[in-house]
Amino acid sequence: MSSQDTTVEEHGKRHKHEGPQKHIVAFIFSILLTVIAFSMVAAGEINGTFIYIMLVFMAILQxxxxxxFWMHMKDRGHIFPxxxxxxxVFVVFTIVIMAEYWAWW
Incomplete structure (x- = not known):
C-alpha cells in the first residue's frame, strides 16, 4: 500500500480510513461539554437538582x-468488549443499589 491510500486492510477486508476530522470534532465536543459542566457548577445560582441531572447527562454523553471515537467501539468486531x-455497568449499579438498600434498613 502506498502512503496515499485511504483504505486500511484488516483480515482481508478493506474499509475506508476515517482521518482526523471526526476526532477533532469529538475532541472539541468533549471540551465543550467539560466547559459547560464547569460553568454550571461555578455559577452557583442554578438549582442543585438540575445541575446533578445535567452533569449525569453530560457524563453519559462524554x-x-x-x-x-477514541476507543473505536462504533466499528464492527467490538461486540465482546x-x-x-x-x-x-450492570454489576456496579447492582452493587450500588444493594448497598443503598442495605444501608437504608
Missing part, C-alpha cells in the same frame, strides 16, 4: 463520545 462493559 462516555459515548470517548467509547465511539461492549458486552463486557455493559455487564460491568
Amino acid at each position: 462516555v459515548i463520545i470517548q467509547m465511539s 461492549i458486552v463486557g462493559i455493559l455487564m460491568g
Whole structure:
C-alpha cells in the first residue's frame, strides 16, 4: 500500500480510513461539554437538582463520545468488549443499589 491510500486492510477486508476530522470534532465536543459542566457548577445560582441531572447527562454523553471515537467501539468486531462493559455497568449499579438498600434498613 502506498502512503496515499485511504483504505486500511484488516483480515482481508478493506474499509475506508476515517482521518482526523471526526476526532477533532469529538475532541472539541468533549471540551465543550467539560466547559459547560464547569460553568454550571461555578455559577452557583442554578438549582442543585438540575445541575446533578445535567452533569449525569453530560457524563453519559462524554462516555459515548470517548467509547465511539477514541476507543473505536462504533466499528464492527467490538461486540465482546461492549458486552463486557455493559455487564460491568450492570454489576456496579447492582452493587450500588444493594448497598443503598442495605444501608437504608
